[in-house]
Amino acid sequence: MMVCMSSSDTYHHGDLRNALLDAVGAIIDEKGVGAVSLREAARRAGVSHSAPGHHFGDKLGLLTAFAERGFELFGSGMQTALDEAGQGRPGFDAIGIEYLRFALEHRAYFEVMFRAELHDSTDPELHETSHGAFGVLMRAVDDMDLSAYENPDPLHLAIGAWATVHGLATLWLDGAISQFTDEDLFTVALNVFALQASSEE
Amino acid sequence: MMVCMSSSDTYHHGDLRNALLDAVGAIIDEKGVGAVSLREAARRAGVSHSAPGHHFGDKLGLLTAFAERGFELFGSGMQTALDEAGQGRPGFDAIGIEYLRFALEHRAYFEVMFRAELHDSTDPELHETSHGAFGVLMRAVDDMDLSAYENPDPLHLAIGAWATVHGLATLWLDGAISQFTDEDLFTVALNVFALQASSEE
DNA sequence: CATCATAACTTGACAACGTCAACATTGCCG
DNA sequence: CGGCAATGTTGACGTTGTCAAGTTATGATG
Numbered sequence: 118m119m120v121c122m123s124s125s126d127t128y129h130h131g132d133l134r135n136a137l138l139d140a141v142g143a144i145i146d147e148k149g150v151g152a153v154s155l156r157e158a159a160r161r162a163g164v165s166h167s168a169p170g171h172h173f174g175d176k177l178g179l180l181t182a183f184a185e186r187g188f189e190l191f192g193s194g195m196q197t198a199l200d201e202a203g204q205g206r207p208g209f210d211a212i213g214i215e216y217l218r219f220a221l222e223h224r225a226y227f228e229v230m231f232r233a234e235l236h237d238s239t240d241p242e243l244h245e246t247s248h249g250a251f252g253v254l255m256r257a258v259d260d261m262d263l264s265a266y267e268n269p270d271p272l273h274l275a276i277g278a279w280a281t282v283h284g285l286a287t288l289w290l291d292g293a294i295s296q297f298t299d300e301d302l303f304t305v306a307l308n309v310f311a312l313q314a315s316s317e318e
Numbered sequence: 319m320m321v322c323m324s325s326s327d328t329y330h331h332g333d334l335r336n337a338l339l340d341a342v343g344a345i346i347d348e349k350g351v352g353a354v355s356l357r358e359a360a361r362r363a364g365v366s367h368s369a370p371g372h373h374f375g376d377k378l379g380l381l382t383a384f385a386e387r388g389f390e391l392f393g394s395g396m397q398t399a400l401d402e403a404g405q406g407r408p409g410f411d412a413i414g415i416e417y418l419r420f421a422l423e424h425r426a427y428f429e430v431m432f433r434a435e436l437h438d439s440t441d442p443e444l445h446e447t448s449h450g451a452f453g454v455l456m457r458a459v460d461d462m463d464l465s466a467y468e469n470p471d472p473l474h475l476a477i478g479a480w481a482t483v484h485g486l487a488t489l490w491l492d493g494a495i496s497q498f499t500d501e502d503l504f505t506v507a508l509n510v511f512a513l514q515a516s517s518e519e
Numbered sequence: 520c521a522t523c524a525t526a527a528c529t530t531g532a533c534a535a536c537g538t539c540a541a542c543a544t545t546g547c548c549g
Numbered sequence: 550c551g552g553c554a555a556t557g558t559t560g561a562c563g564t565t566g567t568c569a570a571g572t573t574a575t576g577a578t579g
Contacts, residue, residue: 129527129528129573130527133527133528149435150435151435154565155565156565164528164529165529165530166529166565167528167529167530167567167568168527168529170568171527171529175567176565176566176567231492231494233491233492233493234351234352267512268509273506273509276506277482277506277507277509277510279489280481280482280483280484280485280486280489280510281482281485282481282485283485283488284480284482284483284485284488287432287484287485288432288477288480288481291433291434292434292439294477304474305474305478305481306478308474309482309510328545329543329544329545329557329558330544330546330557334557355536356536356537356538357535357537358536365557365558366557366559367536367537367558368538368560369558371537372556372557373556373557376537376538377537377538
């Protein structure tokens, strides 16, 4: 009855799932995560208002899929950074910088990935991808020589470093330290890392 | 015409503003920040559905007032912790612990205070109270002897420490490190602080 | 090639929400 | 005591998430 407005005039979209996830990213970039709605995503993908619900179950399902996509990009980016920098302190630093870089560059993913109420943390696929990304960090820490550290608990060291870059990223994204530039954030993070490792040398 | 259902059967509530802010806290504690609505707050305060809008302008105004209340509590708590611990490292550590304690104990305030889209950051009163809280941190750093630090920039040191505790708090609240106890968080934070200051002794 | 189950999508409906305009009540100040 | 500003209420409108029921395409099977 009604002519479909999208690029191809078929009843079936073809790749609606990805189109909707792209739409979510565009909405967040333009109007913030609060403006994400199933109906707006549907509008941008050129489908009816309840097509997204059919694909993802509900709003939380859509955002969960978006977060999962983000964790895949995040994990591979951190792995690449680690590979290029090598083991030890250089790899550790590179992961921290990559973490910040990802948060600043892919704000939309970052927010949905790390905000509890924006996704379903019990989703098994999300759990898998997020765990994989954290594994890169733990591997980098395990590859370090911790013998000279005062408290050489790898988990504690990893969490401490993670918290520092995560805190910098969220504080910046939430506007609390908006006077800082990207470079400032990198500098502060590397300073904290360097101080943490000062007993190493 | 209609009998008011609240404790006192007066048309005027008396202290509706505070009652609504209390309601917001209760809603967040029970069902999360996403469940906050002007109408639900009105229901809990026993007033009509649009009374909150009359007081606070709109939903953002209500949450902004809630955040402001949180920053007052936060600032006075940090000041008290600093006063009790004294100057130097003890005061610095005490502020970090107090920061974590506040986030864990007053989750509702913390979320609204530090999430950009949940309040109006241009609100002058909010700006004032939040700036006051940050001033406590800067005062604690200024009271320290930084001469032995490798990079004795007070602002960078303050932001680094702030980011660490803020990251720990948000990661924990968002469930990313839910296997940790409160004490674990304190330990990690103090470890990072101690390592940062290891060149001091 | 015909058929038909099923996946993919639409349509229509409902309750809840934020917001606004118009109205009602109260306390207070002259 | 009279009116006026503050404080709430009522009703309405458009938007949202979600569900049920209907419609169209796909692809496997015969």
